[in-house]
Structure formats: C-alpha cells, structure tokens
Amino acid sequence: MTGPRILYIINSVEGGGAALPVPSVIGVLQRGGAEVRVLALTRRDGRALASMAAAGLDVRVRDGGETDHFAAWRWLDAQVRDWRPTHLWTSLTRATLLGQLVGLRRRVPVVSWQHAAFLRPTNRRLLRATQRLSRLWIGDSESVTRLTAARLLVPKERLVTWPIFRADPDAPRAVPWQAGKPLRLGSLGRLHPVKGYDVLVEALALLRSDVPFEVTIAGDGAARAALQAQAEAAGVTNLRLGGYADDPRAFLAGLHLYLQPSRSEGLCVAAHEAMQAGLPVIASAVGELPFSIEQEVTGWTVPPADASALAAVLDAALARRKALAAMGDAARQRVLSRFGPDHFEATGLAILDRLKTL
Numbered sequence: 001m002t003g004p005r006i007l008y009i010i011n012s013v014e015g016g017g018a019a020l021p022v023p024s025v026i027g028v029l030q031r032g033g034a035e036v037r038v039l040a041l042t043r044r045d046g047r048a049l050a051s052m053a054a055a056g057l058d059v060r061v062r063d064g065g066e067t068d069h070f071a072a073w074r075w076l077d078a079q080v081r082d083w084r085p086t087h088l089w090t091s092l093t094r095a096t097l098l099g100q101l102v103g104l105r106r107r108v109p110v111v112s113w114q115h116a117a118f119l120r121p122t123n124r125r126l127l128r129a130t131q132r133l134s135r136l137w138i139g140d141s142e143s144v145t146r147l148t149a150a151r152l153l154v155p156k157e158r159l160v161t162w163p164i165f166r167a168d169p170d171a172p173r174a175v176p177w178q179a180g181k182p183l184r185l186g187s188l189g190r191l192h193p194v195k196g197y198d199v200l201v202e203a204l205a206l207l208r209s210d211v212p213f214e215v216t217i218a219g220d221g222a223a224r225a226a227l228q229a230q231a232e233a234a235g236v237t238n239l240r241l242g243g244y245a246d247d248p249r250a251f252l253a254g255l256h257l258y259l260q261p262s263r264s265e266g267l268c269v270a271a272h273e274a275m276q277a278g279l280p281v282i283a284s285a286v287g288e289l290p291f292s293i294e295q296e297v298t299g300w301t302v303p304p305a306d307a308s309a310l311a312a313v314l315d316a317a318l319a320r321r322k323a324l325a326a327m328g329d330a331a332r333q334r335v336l337s338r339f340g341p342d343h344f345e346a347t348g349l350a351i352l353d354r355l356k357t358l
Helices: 022-031 049-054 069-083 093-106 121-133 142-152 197-206 224-234 248-253 269-276 307-319 321-339 341-355
Strands: 005-012 035-042 059-061 087-090 110-114 136-139 159-161 183-188 213-218 239-241 257-260 281-284 299-302
Touching: 005 022, 005 069, 005 093, 022 035, 022 049, 022 341, 035 069, 035 093, 049 059, 069 093, 087 093, 093 110, 093 121, 110 142, 121 142, 136 142, 136 341, 142 159, 159 341, 183 248, 183 269, 197 213, 197 224, 197 239, 197 307, 213 248, 224 239, 248 269, 257 269, 269 281, 269 321, 281 307, 299 307, 307 321, 321 341
Parallel strands: 005 035, 005 087, 035 059, 087 110, 110 136, 136 159, 183 213, 183 257, 213 239, 257 281, 281 299
Antiparallel strands: none
16 A cells, blocks of 8 residues: 655745745655645745655645635646646645645545634634634644634544644754843744734843843844834934844854743744754743743743833843853753654654554
C-alpha cells in the first residue's frame, strides 16, 4: 500500500506566521511515507518560499489575490482534480473553507489546522457551520485546541494537538549581557495592531530607569509609520524599527531579553524561538505564552494592552539584568523539554497514522 498523497493548502507564502513551520511539519509527513504538495492561495510577500525551497518542497502558488474566493476555489478544485490526493490538509480560515468545499465536491477527506487565538466573528460563524466537513482538527497548541473545542464545537474525538514549534537544540544561543554594555531588547513580528507594539511604545515612554538599553523590532507592516510617529511624539529615542529579519536566529542571538506584547496569539513561534535561543521573555498572557513562561523563572507575563503593567515588568527586568542570562538558560531548557524534536516527530507521525483511517 502506498502512502497518503496530501495537498497541504495554505493562505499564502508570507514570511512568518502559519507558513513558518510548514517545512518542519511536512518533513515529518514525508518521513512517515506521505507524498506532499503545498498549495498557496496567494503569494503576499513570498518570503516563506526560500525556506520551503531549501527543504525541497513541491510548492504551487496561485496567481491571485486575497478576496477573489471563487477564482481561488476554481483553481484549488482543478489542482485536486488533476493531482488526485488522498487527503487535503488546510491551514487558516480561507484555505480551510475553500478546502472543505473542494473536499466535499471531490470526496476527499479534509484535515484542518487551527492556529489563531482570535477569530473574526464572521470567520468563527463560518467555521462553526462547516466544522463537520473536516474529519480531523488539529490545534497548534493546547490553548488553541481548547479554544477550537469551545468556539467551533468540535467534539474531542475529532480534535488533536500538534504544537507547531519544533525546538532545535543546535539553534544559536544568545551571548549574555556584559557589564558596561547596553542591554539589547527585541521582538520579531508584523507591524500590526495585534502584535501590541503601540503598547510597547507607550510602556517605554513610562519608564524612568537609568539603565542603558535599546529595543529593536524586526518586522514590516502597515503600522510602521504610525509606530514611528508615536515613538517620536512620546520622546522614545531608543526604539528602532529594523525591518524584516532575513536571519531571525541571528537576530535573536544578538539580544539579551525578548518582548512579545501581543494582544492575541496562538502558540507564538517567535517567543518560543527566543526561549530556544536562551532569552528570557516578557510577553502578554495570551495563547500558549502563560503556559510556556514561568513567572520570574523564564520571564514574565503581563495582561495584554496594559502599558503600565508592561512598564513595571520592564523596569523589574532592567533592574535584574545580571540575572537575565540564567533566566534565559531556564527558558531554553523549558522549551527543549516541552517541544523537543522527538516529541514533535512522534506527535506528527501519530496524526499521519490516524489520517490513513479517515
């Protein structure tokens, strides 16, 4: 018996987000005997293509936009007709809804990721109405799995968890802070309101610490001009908007403390990559983050959108700068134990075995 033929359908090949773990996920499926082709409904910035190409993935990107849903459905239907997969594996709302419709038409079982801690009300209603069209739902973290059960009413027998973060013991490690040098703080993420960088700017304006430090946000997005203007108006001079990081591991290895002030997250790969690099993390208590971060052991969590609380914790971290390296070591050990490669592989292979019975 040949292995499954899986069409793995994603919204886009934008850098970061749900496209980031695709090579690791598909690598497990391929090692389990599956043949996999990736379909992207639109390109966006295309920055995820390089890592997919480096992994040798078969990727097809549709020449279309984000709102031409009928055209995207027709393209997807033609891909399924021609390639004849045994399964469709979808990620995020648009890919899932279109994949469900094509799977129903072509009688191909559908498996669907859930990544987001926040769903727009319309998307929530649509996915709840169509949730039976996916034979299996996969939460990308324990927190998202619980949310999926509650908001989409997916029964437990059709719901599993596969954390999308695969910790790498060989990832570059951050160099500890040295006395007399400024502390380097940073964050990886889209410049979008959901990431809470406006809250970070407000918190930086509230700080009165005399400890020298600098903050770099590595990412692009539509909120760039607004964030720059906010920082200038607030007199925040030690914040730099560094643009997209082509080598996020090198960026993280150059920091002493990582910041994730998001209003909403699922698992949040970036914060876990920071812990993997040996960095303590200050993050909003959203998604999986309060379960990964041990308070005052591997970092701190604060309520989302609370600039005063964030400023207070930043002040505490700056005052404890000599302890940051030890906290970072503890953070690294925690993610390696929770999300190590052996666990990632075993979980994915178990899900693949389950696909064969759908």
